[in-house]
Amino acid sequence: MRARVAVRLKPAILDPQGKTVNQALLQLGYSEVTGVRIGKLIELDLDGADRVALQSRVEEMSRKLLSNPLVEDFEIQFADDPSA
Amino acid sequence: MTPAPDSTVSPWGVIIFPGSNCDHDAVETIRRITGIPPREIWHREENLAGLKAVVVPGGFSYGDYLRSGAIARFAKAMDGLLSAANNGTLALGICNGFQILTEAGLLPGALLRNVGLRFICRDVYLHVERTDTPFTSRYQVGQVLRIPIAHNEGNYYLPPSELAELEANRQVVFRYCDRYGNIVPEANPNGSANNIAGIVNRAGTVLGMMPHPERRSDSLLGSPDGAPLFQSVNDHIAG
Numbered sequence: 001m002r003a004r005v006a007v008r009l010k011p012a013i014l015d016p017q018g019k020t021v022n023q024a025l026l027q028l029g030y031s032e033v034t035g036v037r038i039g040k041l042i043e044l045d046l047d048g049a050d051r052v053a054l055q056s057r058v059e060e061m062s063r064k065l066l067s068n069p070l071v072e073d074f075e076i077q078f079a080d081d082p083s084a
Numbered sequence: 085m086t087p088a089p090d091s092t093v094s095p096w097g098v099i100i101f102p103g104s105n106c107d108h109d110a111v112e113t114i115r116r117i118t119g120i121p122p123r124e125i126w127h128r129e130e131n132l133a134g135l136k137a138v139v140v141p142g143g144f145s146y147g148d149y150l151r152s153g154a155i156a157r158f159a160k161a162m163d164g165l166l167s168a169a170n171n172g173t174l175a176l177g178i179c180n181g182f183q184i185l186t187e188a189g190l191l192p193g194a195l196l197r198n199v200g201l202r203f204i205c206r207d208v209y210l211h212v213e214r215t216d217t218p219f220t221s222r223y224q225v226g227q228v229l230r231i232p233i234a235h236n237e238g239n240y241y242l243p244p245s246e247l248a249e250l251e252a253n254r255q256v257v258f259r260y261c262d263r264y265g266n267i268v269p270e271a272n273p274n275g276s277a278n279n280i281a282g283i284v285n286r287a288g289t290v291l292g293m294m295p296h297p298e299r300r301s302d303s304l305l306g307s308p309d310g311a312p313l314f315q316s317v318n319d320h321i322a323g
Contacts, residue, residue, distance in 0.1 A: 014196075014199065014275070016198075016201045017197065017201060020201060068151055068187065068194055070194050070241075070243075
């Protein structure tokens with residue numbers, strides 16, 4: 001099974017990278033852009049079929065290593081099809 | 085009966101991770117200041133018994149993958165350091181070492197991307213806030229040091245309420261300042277909260293700092309301003 005973990009800076013944390021990209025998009029004429037935040041997408045291939053058990057394991061991984069809970073939030077999404 | 089300490093065995097250690105690149109500067113500084121080369125600790129070694137001061141050096145441990153310090157924090161040598169630090173061993177994290185110590189929970193906060201998004205490699209001025217720590221006894225309060233920084237993620241962050249607590253506990257040891265010692269926003273190279281360049285834990289036994297004192301241990305290297313830090317630690321562990 002495949003899980004996707006999206007790691008993002010908490011809303012209160014300044015994201016200079018996002019700001020720079022926002023600026024670039026405005027310069028390219030995309031005036032509708034009012035905010036850009038850049039995060040990370042981590043894809044995990046997992047062994048096992050017990051979705052509930054895997055969910056709690058991935059949450060643990062996300063808290064322990066994949067994100068820094070002081071400054072980042074994470075969101076987990078499961079795709080049952082490995083090609084998804 | 086405990087055997088007398090062997091004067092040829094250093095009480096200092098330097099942890100080396102794959103990707104560390106300031107380890108040799110630290111080793112050389114310690115060797116010159118103490119006369120004995122420190123123990124070089126490979127990241128897979130867990131036994132740090134007998135060491136009284138351990139440096140977690142600068143560099144790009146494990147390629148800085150995921151987040152600076154995130155993977156190094158789980159190295160065996162860090163398990164060893166956590167238990168040694170709980171027993172009073174002094175820990176000094178420099179640059180990437182500071183990032184690793186925050187990830188490991190030995191120090192509060194996190195080091196975020198520099199506000200200007202640039203890797204900054206240049207001399208900065210530091211204001212010495214405290215001299216009542218094992219790391220700073222050879223300095224004067226208010227002394228201005230000239231020491232280089234070389235980092236991409238040095239923007240010290242702590243949520244506001246915890247930052248107030250850090251300040252109230254006098255845990256800030258070094259702040260970025262101008263050459264006259266004024267702690268002003270223009271002297272802040274990376275956006276760090278309250279111009280923070282270095283902090284200690286509550287007990288004062290763990291210091292993390294972004295600037296590199298091991299690169300300024302001799303006048304030949306630009307200034308000798310980093311040497312007293314290592315001398316202070318050596319006084320402390322010898323005394």
